[in-house]
Amino acid sequence: MWPLMLYEIAVSTVEGFERTINRYLRRWLGVSPSFTSIGLYGRTNQLQLPISSVVEEYKVAKARMVVTLKESSDDLIRMAGIETRTGRKWSASQAVSQAESILRHKDIVGTTTEGRQGLGMIKPQRWSTADKRERSQMVQKEIRASEEESRRARSVEMGGQLAWNKWTTTERKFTWADIWQYEPLRLKFLLRSVYDLLPSPTNLHRWGLVEDPSCSLCNKPGTMEHILSSCQTSLTQGRYRSRHDAVLRELADVLERERRKKRTAKKTASTKINFVKAGETTTKQAPRNTLILDESDQWEMKVDLGKKLVFPEIVQTTLRPDIVIWSTKHKKLVTIELTVPWESRCDMAYERQKAKYTDLLDQCSSRGWKTWLFPIEIGARGFPAQSLWRMLSALGIRGGERKRAVGRLGQAAEIASSWLWIKREEKSWQLTTGP
Structure with missing residues (x-):
């Protein structure tokens, strides 16, 4: 990432690098060329792979460089007006300004909780009280969140491969150790089944390879869901x-x-009332x-x-x-x-x-x-x-x-x-x- 951060390379060029990388990654994982890049790099997917996007890392590196020059302790560097050029498609300075505005707005809104978190469960890092290093990390985190939000928005439009948006199950995070331990065919099945890329009768019919999209055991449409979960013949056969x-x-x-x-x-503790004299205090133990x-x-x-x-x-x-x-x-x-x-x-x-x-x-x-x-x-x-x-x-x-x-x-x-x-x-x- 050092050359991409240091030299003036346009984001469109880096996107070209990533398209080439994606082709080899799909071939290595055993999935089809139509496999979406969201499945490779998404951090909120149901199935998360330990692979980073080159474009995302490039944007984070450029944002870190902008913040480093902007927050430099050397007055000559800070006032030199050094511009980080990234092409016409994306501007690092504008992205940093937008991230800082979002972080200032979060200070105004205050602490928010998600899911099952209770009030006061997390202690947020505030922009107004953060030092230079912490601010740089907060900006980088906001850039990553922006990229993930863009992937998430695109995933909603793809109802076929990304039907996992409707799942209520917990996510699975793969590590490199998991990938090395998985057999190639098993990993291939998992990826293609999650993103509905298996050669089911309906998919083969949609791809123009067969004329009949029916299940081989019954006359109903042979979707992947039907074969793995809904076929009455399979249910009857056990x-x-x-x-x-x-x-x-x-x-x-x-x-x-x-x-x-x-x-x-363990014996259940008997319920009793502890009387406290006037002017005295007692400690209340939380129930276990x-x-x-x-x-x-x-x-x-x-x-x-x-x-x-x-x-x-x-x-x-x-x-x-x-x-x-x-x-x-x-x-x-x-x-x-x-x-x-x-x-x-x-x-x-x-x-x-x-x-x-x-x-x-x-x-x-x-x-x-x-x-x-x-x-x-x-x-x-x-x-x-x-x-x-x-x-x-x-x-x-x-x-x-x-x-x-x-x-x-x-x-x-x-x-x-x-x-x-x-x-x-x-x-x-x-x-x-x-x-």
Whole structure:
């Protein structure tokens, strides 16, 4: 980046460099030439690659140079009127001025929070109190945010490849270590499935390669969503059940390891009123969040693999949740229902499974049992929903252990879906078939 920052190179020339780089990157990743550059460089995508845009780095470097000259401690350099030329398409000085105006406006607006952040959770860095180095970093960060906002705006216009804008799952961030560990065909499947570039019947028909866009197993349009998630023939043959069981095995292994840990049942503190004399003060202790598995030292677990689960003898029911964890000694019951839906339908799957088991757990509660219900979703392409993170945290799996568990479950769904894709044209299917 040093020559691009130091010499007067127009931004259009750098864009030409990036177009050449993009061709080689697409070939290296195994995707088609129509693969959008937003998928390569986006920082807010559902699937984020560890690749930086040359144009973005060029603009950040030029902005850093403008700020360095502008904030120089040497009066001769600061007053020399040095102009950083970047061509007619983009001006570094104008971009820096715009970034500074935005940062000053943020000082006026004050602190804002996003998502589940509470008030006062973050301490923002204010432009008015920042030193020279901090201001330079703030301007660079604002330039990057502007580039990402431009990519985000363009992604909304591309409903085909960038349909992940409608997903409610959590994002996946790839590192270079992940890319080196992935098999080439597996990485190719993941990228092409996320951006809808697989040779499905509908895509082949749209590309002019086949005349019939129908599914090979039924007469419905053979979209990628249909093949991996909605084909009734595949559902009847047990293909989706095979993928579901593959993910369920990984989840059962994670929970079994946590269940076998030695723990002592924590006694619930009795509620009492502490009276304080006049003129005296007392310290109020914040209540501690008790993990579910810490409420008992004797847990049992059953998993519905091979349709063999029988609900514990609490109530009579024909329902079979995927995982049941219970303690007869302390009358605690945890019910987990796993779904591997299409990523855009995770919210619907959550509400459906929650309504399905609510009455059952109400019956258990009426008999003196303390119950928890966790419907969880892992997308067909390996993108977990937020419900999975909440369930693992509630059971006591947190930090790096939780991150690794989520990665295992996502990879299990992704591998099973790639196997379904490979076998998409086979008429017969056996439950023993799998990755």
